[in-house]
Amino acid sequence: MNLSPLVISIAILGSFSATQAIAKTAQLQSEVISSSEIQWGYLNPLRGDKSPGAANLWGDRTKNMPTGMLVKFNKGFSSPPHIHNITYRGIVIKGQMHNDDPDAAIMWMPTGSFWTQPAGENHITSANGEANTIFLEIDSGPYLVKPSDQHFDSGEKPINLHESNHVWLNPTDVSFINGNDVKMTALWGSNADGQLGGTMVKIPAGYKGEIDVDAEEFRGIVIAGNLLYQSAETDNAKALNAGSYFGSTGQFSHNIEAAENGATIYIRTDGKYQLNTQP
CATH class of the missing domain: 2.60.120.10 (Jelly Rolls)
Structure with missing residues (x-):
């Protein structure tokens, strides 16, 4: 099929414009995402709305890569005892959170509180605010939840730092x-x-x-x-x-x-x- 010079010119121009757009994107040094732009899913999609909500800010929690995400919990949420395959860090953005050994006394942590959850350590996570949101980050993945009978000692120790103790x-x-x-x-x-x-x-x-x-x-x-x-x-x-x-x-x-x-x-x-x- 023969193409007219005009069609060829348009095709070349379109290709050039697309290449320019890709190059411009590739050259960006920064990114910014407002909370209103965040696309929410579920931390455990198989559980649907029984699962905490989750949204990646960077990375991908299902892959072996550093990832930062937001996680939302309903009031009264309390997980069964469980472990994670990797260590994570958490900071409370909204509400009140508890994260500790299953037999530990409840300590509700408000906005600005910080904790670390070592890989392999048995624990529960609970939420007490009307709305509860945390920032959670991992240095490698994927982020998995496993039964507590698979617990192991990674050598790391947990931290639960209430905001008032900064x-x-x-x-x-x-x-x-x-x-x-x-x-x-x-x-x-x-x-x-x-x-x-x-x-x-x-x-x-x-x-x-x-x-x-x-x-x-x-x-x-x-x-x-x-x-x-x-x-x-x-x-x-x-x-x-x-x-x-x-x-x-x-x-x-x-x-x-x-x-x-x-x-x-x-x-x-x-x-x-x-x-x-x-x-």
Whole structure:
């Protein structure tokens, strides 16, 4: 079949435009997802609405890769004793959560609380708020639930850190944050360049600044409060409330402005970041 020069030109132009779009996407250093854009599914699809809701923010919890996700629990949820094949970390975004050995006394953990669940350790998870949401991350996968009789000792020890027990540092204590009333706390890992670690940053109401990053992996999750977010790769400022996510690779600047109640951000990175106040 013979094609006219016009058809050929259109085809070439369309191919060129598609290639340009792919190249532009490939060149992006950052990503940002507001909580309203999240596509929810189920942590255990086979159980349907009897399962906690779940949504990947990055990665894929069904594969062997680092993944960050949100998990939602109904009030009164309580799991049977079980184990996981891999270690996970959890931070409470909304509600009250309990995660411990089956015979442990209940300790309800509110927003900002942090825990780790070692691979192979028998435990239960319960929720007590009217609405309950956590951020959960794994360094490898897949994320599986297995019967408690398959428990094993991974050598890791669990952590249950109630929000009231965080030790907050201010700009006079650490060099990579500045601004009145800005605080940070270390949760896990290392702050050495090239090694993964997790911190939380608390910024006051009305704060306006930027997070300057130099890291192969940088990820921020809004745990509490609200932010107005913008970067060189966003067309307009974007409202991010609790459960929203932003991340980047390489050298990059994330511009943030806190609303009237301030905000708390969990940061996972293998590099350096500097929180700088803007005048």
